[in-house]
Amino acid sequence: MHKYHLGIDVAKAKLDCALRMPDGKYRNKVVANTPAGYTTLSLWLNKHGATLPHVCMEATGVYWEAVAEYLASQNMVVSVINPAQIKAFGTSRMVRTKTDRVDAQLIAAFCVERCPDAWQAPSPAEQALRAMVLRLDALQNMRTQESNRLDVARDAVQDGIAGHITWLDTEIKKLSAMIKNHMNDDPDLKDKQALLDSIPGLGERTIAVLLAFYADTQRFDNARKAVAFAGLDPRQHESGSSVKAKPRMSKVGHSFLRKALYMPAMVTLYKTAWGKSFRARLAASGKPPMLIIGAMMRKLVHVV
Numbered sequence: 001m002h003k004y005h006l007g008i009d010v011a012k013a014k015l016d017c018a019l020r021m022p023d024g025k026y027r028n029k030v031v032a033n034t035p036a037g038y039t040t041l042s043l044w045l046n047k048h049g050a051t052l053p054h055v056c057m058e059a060t061g062v063y064w065e066a067v068a069e070y071l072a073s074q075n076m077v078v079s080v081i082n083p084a085q086i087k088a089f090g091t092s093r094m095v096r097t098k099t100d101r102v103d104a105q106l107i108a109a110f111c112v113e114r115c116p117d118a119w120q121a122p123s124p125a126e127q128a129l130r131a132m133v134l135r136l137d138a139l140q141n142m143r144t145q146e147s148n149r150l151d152v153a154r155d156a157v158q159d160g161i162a163g164h165i166t167w168l169d170t171e172i173k174k175l176s177a178m179i180k181n182h183m184n185d186d187p188d189l190k191d192k193q194a195l196l197d198s199i200p201g202l203g204e205r206t207i208a209v210l211l212a213f214y215a216d217t218q219r220f221d222n223a224r225k226a227v228a229f230a231g232l233d234p235r236q237h238e239s240g241s242s243v244k245a246k247p248r249m250s251k252v253g254h255s256f257l258r259k260a261l262y263m264p265a266m267v268t269l270y271k272t273a274w275g276k277s278f279r280a281r282l283a284a285s286g287k288p289p290m291l292i293i294g295a296m297m298r299k300l301v302h303v304v
């Protein structure tokens with residue numbers, strides 16, 4: 001059991017920190033979300049005798065990753081929480097005030113009561129692959145936007161848009177090659193890539209995305225937790241005899257994974273033998289097309 005619990009409300013530029021003392025009182029500190037700020041935070045913790053607190057923070061974009069890695073490297077137990085959990089916890093406590101300071105204290109209180117599991121930092125190879133995969137997705141989105149603009153652009157700006165599309169195509173091609181080489185150069189990623197390549201319906205880019213988020217299988221006790229990580233688990237909504245809504249995809253998870261699995265699920269359902277059999281079985285049970293697609297997305301994670 002930890003005597004000290006540190007809640008951190010993460011923003012792009014700063015970290016609002018709330019240290020819960022053994023007597024239940026709080027000490028607050030704001031530091032910059034930079035390496036210098038992390039050093040200041042460590043000195044502040046040592047000043048209060050909290051050399052190894054249990055640290056909790058929300059998974060806010062990518063802003064939490066650097067501080068989580070730093071604190072974990074200092075042998076601290078770090079837990080990274082889904083923001084929906086903190087929001088529900090605050091509602092259960094009837095918290096009416098919304099400030100960074102209050103949020104940090106709420107995260108620390110959550111840490112005390114729930115004792116969340118420790119976060120495991122991904123390997124450097126996995127971190128690099130994830131960064132490249134997300135960057136590739138951003139470039140592809142930009143290309144789609146520019147292509148749509150080109151169709152309706154006036155003559156005065158068409159050359160500039162066309163030039164940008166050419167540059168994006170070059171960068172996309174270059175980054176795709178970097179991702180492929182990165183997986184081939186890492187023995188662990190290469191072995192797992194070969195395993196995933198044996199699954200009908202998965203292509204090279206989808207495999208890269210899956211390895212970027214699922215390469216370390218020790219993070220998940222079972223396939224159901226891996227499914228929940230992507231927000232593909234079903235959500236039931238029933239109450240008494242009058243409320244019985246149709247089950248829906250929870251979507252309480254990583255939206256990028258759901259986006260990446262949509263087209264592979266379509267390809268699997270309509271282009272592979274096992275996918276066609278899966279689709280026919282669910283269709284015979286009266287399942288609508290969109291539900292079948294979601295079920296295949298979930299099934300792919302199980303198989304992976």
